[in-house]
Amino acid sequence: MEGTDEERPLIHYLPPQEQCSEYTCDGTVDIDRRPAPKQSTGNWRACFFILGAEFTQCLCFSAVLKNLVRYLTNVLQESNVDAARSVSTWIGTCFFAPLIGAFMADTFWGRYRTVVTCLSVYTVGMLVLTISASLPLTLHDPYINSGDGIRRVVAYLGLYLIALGAGGIKPCISALGADQFDGGDPVERVTKGSFFNYYYFTNNVGTLLSTTVLVWVQDNVGWGVGFAAPMLLMGFSLAMFVAGRRVYRYRKLGGSxxxxxxxxxxxxxxxxxxxxxxxxxxxxxxxxxxxxxxxxxxxxxxxxxxxxxxxxxxxxxxxxxxxxxxxxxLKMLLRIFPLWASLLLFFVVTAQMSSTLIEQSAAMDGRVGPFTVQPASLATFNVVSVLIWVPVYDAVLVPLARRVTGNARGLSHLQRIAVGLALSAVAMAYSAQVEARRRASSAPMSIMWQAPSYFVLGMAEVFTSIGMLEFFYEQSPESMKSLGTSLAHLAVATANYLNSGVLGVVAAATARGGAGGWIPEKLDEGHLDYFFWMMAALSVVNLLQFMYRSCHVHS
Incomplete structure (x- = not known):
């Protein structure tokens, strides 16, 4: 509710020092549209609710994503290539939708209202997906040509409702969290960098629980229960996020x-x-x-x-x-674009964790002592790597790098991104060697040989993904922070669409003359190692051109 002029604090008549000690100096306001008081709004007190919503969103997203290729192949009976392409297309949509969500946030709704609306849509999507997994196996629709009839329609309806919900949450949660730190306060401005690190840390805690507990539930208890549990958590998260509305700092809308x-x-x-x-x-x-x-x-x-x-x-x-x-x-956006394009191949590489790397692990021996490791659970090593390297980076690497570079951040945004690009090339080269050895081995190869690849990709994400989020937020115009953040997600979307296309092209180009190609139904008859080597070589070329372009950009 907007107060009268008499009720508003006379912030504009105070000396600048007093203004910035009592109220924020970056134009943010409280829920009543008054200048935001520093002592009762924003900072980590507000981020508790925001990170909680991000944690639950990531828990749900990972509960669907990490085992989706198995759901499509085992339940909906899709082929390996079709399932990998379907997953990549869906992920691409999830990360393309943020453009729409960011536009709505920056133009009409604001970040808070956009998140509330999309959390609600996300919850409905999880409900629909849960219903699809709970339908009787014998339920078919004779009027639909697909083999799984109504189950398939309901499943994809739920998936794309989730994608629509993610479109408002992904660009707005991180931007809303960054808004809680006063850009005019030197102390809060530095703390903002730590927020992006722990935003990604929280994101991966949700992923860890999904890839361990929920993936196990899906494989051993049932898909319906495995989707219903995160759906209930999403509803609780929505209530908690709304409960924190009085401590948030809000940005004024700047027009379309x-x-x-x-x-x-x-x-x-x-x-x-x-x-x-x-x-x-x-x-x-x-x-x-x-x-x-x-x-x-x-x-x-x-x-x-x-x-x-x-x-x-x-x-x-x-x-x-x-x-x-x-x-x-507009110039700011144009300067960002060439660097944005350089990130596409990095996310094509990370997309392998949801497609070809899972198919590779399905062809390996999952027994580890008395336990059986599910293919989707290998992503745990990626998550653990992130959880280890985020605090190490923030507490150890930044202070050490600061002494060398003199940069308050330790590494500049672009230096940080470049390190991750190099690590992604290393991960692909290692995966190629593992696949060559697996095909040459007379005995089943242990699934644990994949763990280092996931671990290195986790390190790469800590450098590139977090650096990219912070870079796009900082470099975007003030009135387009949500749109700028959505560019990071658009890179993921474009990369997953690109990955879907690459998989199709590689499969078609290498399967001529009746050959199985690089990625056949039975991997032993193909050359998945060639595909990984190709990705490693492209990653090296991409790193070199990124370093060339970044020499002309100041972060």
Whole structure:
């Protein structure tokens, strides 16, 4: 509920030092749309609720993802290649939908309302998926050509409702958490970096429980129970997230980011005949106001053609005249794009943990002492690696690197991403060697030979995935933080669609003349090791071009 002017604190009349000690200085407000008090809102007290929602979302997501390829092959009777492609397409949708969620958050709903809405949709999706897993095995629909009839339709309906829910949660949870730390406070600004580390840490705690407890329940108790348990937790998480609404800090909406970007492009095109002034201070800019409704971005000389959108003229239409800050917002997005493209191959590599690596482990001996390790449970090593390396990175590597680089973060965002790209190439090379040895072995090879690959990929995620999230949040325009964060998820989406296409192309190109190809139904008749070697070689090339591009970008 919005208060009257008399009820609002007179923050704008206090000295700057007192303002920043009592209220946030980055324009965030409390639930009543008043300047956010530092002592009662934000910081880790608010992140408790936000990280709790992220934990449950990840628990549900992993409960579906980590064993989905087995659900599709064993229950819906899909082939190995079809199941791998279906999983990659679904994952791609889950990480493409954040573009829609980010647009809704930045333009209409705000981050909090978007998360609440999408948590509700997510819960319904889990309910529908649970129903699909509980349908009788003999239930078929003669009017549907697919072999599993109604079960298949209900299952995919639930999966894509989950994807739609994930679209609002993934870009907004991390951005809402980062908003809880005052960008105008040096101490809170540094703490924000730790938030991204522990955001990813919490994410992987949920994954760990899924890949151990819930995967076991799905394989040994039943798919219905294995999906119902995380569904109930999601409902509880929704209630807890709403309960924390009074301690959150909220960002004011800055208008449609797509409209703002489109206005710059159109205005620059319409003004293309106009000459740019030598003095950039002559370009159009709004005056700086005390209430934080307007902010300025420093002018840069890159992409100078776009500056023509800010040349003053007799026509003050927003589609003919834009501010310098508005132009710089588009420049920020353009500078991010080449580095964004470099991340696609990294996520094609990590997508193997949900497709080809699981198919490889299914062809190995899962017995470890008195226990039998399920193929999807190997992802536990990936999660454990993340849980180990996040605190090690935050408490050990950052202080050591800080002494060498002089950077407050230890490593810059781009340096951190590059380390992860190198590690992903190492993981693929190792997986190729394991597969070659498995095919050459006369006896079944232990599934535990896969563990190092998952562990190295976990290390790679700590460097690249977390560095990417923080980089896109920091480099995105102030009015487009959700959209900027969604770019990280869009990279995952595009990579999974790309992986689905790559698997199809490789399978078709290598199976000519009646041959089984690299990825046949029976892996012993194929060459999955060739596929892994191909991914390792592409990863090295990608690392080299990323290092070249990053030399021209300051993080």
């Amino acid at each position: 980011p797509l409209t703002r970007v489109s206005q710059v492009v159109v205005a620059a095109a319409r003004n293309h005949r106009m000459k740019l002034p030598d003095d950039s201070s002559l370009l159009h800019e709004l005056p700086r106001l005390n209430d934080g409704d307007h902010y300025r971005v420093q002018h840069t000389t890159q992409f100078r053609f776009l500056d023509k959108a800010a040349i003053p003229s007799d026509d003050n239409s927003p589609w003919r005249l834009c501010t310098v800050s508005q132009v710089e917002e």
